[in-house]
Amino acid sequence: MISLNGVDKTYRGRNFEVAALRSLSLAVPQGQYLSVVGKSGSGKSSLMKIIGLLDFDYEGVYELSGRSLRGVGDQALSQARRRIGYVFQDFQLVSRFTVRRNLEIASVIRHGSVDAAQVAQGLEDVGLADKALSYPDELSGGQKQRVAIARAMLGGPDLLIADEPTGALDGATASAILDLLADIHQRHDCSILVVTHDDEVAAAAERTVELVAGEVVRDVLR
């Protein structure tokens, strides 16, 4: 489903040049639960930006479901992004909207209208049906991340990308999020990519890839 072939990513500025990814090749079949580990600055986020169709400034070939989306129009690109769910370290919920409103907006962007049943089911799945009318600021970190995951999973995407989903959470809360991801993996035929520093988080996935200075140095399938 995901296939990267000799991908190079270099950040260039006026007085610096950083090679974030070096001729990286990686194949992830549909439905795989993959964790990406590595030290800070090893290129994990850079890889996720490319896989998640947020960055096209790279060399090499990247195909999602057999198709390269580099150079396509905004319409086609947006269409493709609707099949990807993103979960960010800092949750990125719209704080002036209620939990339900946050999900409804996602629903309307993805399907053109609000699918109320789907929104309710999504909240149910992350165990937050009773928080539908709360505002993000009224939730704990773990609850916010659940809302973010519910939003990402709305409409059943093909790919879930989570960059440090537990980075801002304590141990117990982080485990609960991991359980939720495992549950999603079991119930949906959706690939999951989790970026993490945490060995426990990494071990929860079927497969772990380790990056060092933009190169894959370890690839473990459990």
Add this chain to the structure above:
Amino acid sequence: MTYFAKLCIEGLRYNKVRSFLTGLGVLVGVGSVVLILALTTSLSAHLGNQSTDRFTVGLSSSAEANADVVAALATAPMSARVEAVRLRPDVSAVEVETPGRTLSVTSPDGSTMADLRCAFDDNVEVVEGRPFSEATGNVAIMYANPEFRESTQVGSVIGIDGAAFTVIGLTQNLGPDGSTRLFLPQRAAEHVQLTEAQASSSFTVIVRQPEDLAETRADVLAQLNDGIDASLKFVDFSAEEGAMLEEMFQTLGLFLGLIASISLAVAALNIVNVMYISTLERADEIAIYRSLGMTRNHVRGLFLMESLVVVTTFALVGCVVGYLIAAVILTLVKVPLAFGWTTIGLLLLVVLLVGAGGGLYPANKAAGIDPVRLLH
């Protein structure tokens, strides 16, 4: 689409105070434009309508015209012509200024005041000095003209027909025709000879049917100018007056409109500014929408709609407010409100274009926000 509208309203509620203040700028701008337009058009329409049943014609002579011809025409033939106009079936009346009677007077400093309007009246009230009832002999009372304080004082002596008259008082009475400057006691009528003033060379024609005004005016002018000396010409004074007033109001309206337009332009700049700040502040939010798959065009549309909603609502309110203020002012000065709705429609169109133009830059900025900013 309805959800799109909801998102737009939420965007405006994001900073209510700011949205409101931005809108207020638009309101003031549009309101003042409407107010000025309503006032100037109503006033000039009113002034134009005021003389719908009458017009003033008068004799206009070229500089080289013979003074004798003018004088001759201004007396006998003039009255004959006026009489002819008065008898027309489409004319209901002709108003000629009452000529009055005059006198030449030698003032104390030896200069001559020619054609001073004079009347015999024993009971004229004085504001300074004594009335005629308290004096005998050759006495006079003069109009207390502040401009001639030097020459016209109580006690000064003026010469009439070679005889000396003492000014015993000053009055503010202007006599029955409103232009009398010198009063003499009734008994002086025996030795002082007054001269008939020259007939006025202009008169006002009141027509029977106001709708025939233009036609009658043309006919009357043609009739008056028929067989007249080549150096003379009767012209329509009221038309010239009207044209002058109209021009004045147009200039005034243009000037005030310019000022109002500037406030409108400032309001437009304010929209650009506020929407731009809003874009910056909501960059993460926009990035989230983009990461969820909202297209650039939708983001642009969303922001453009926000600008337009603010502009349209407040512009409409501004129209109403400006219109109401104009109505109140015009009621106070008793002028009917005459204001075309097409003007308001046109204005709203302009304002909408201004709003769209002002919102375009920030909307494009918003559409350009890259969702990659969400990943570190």
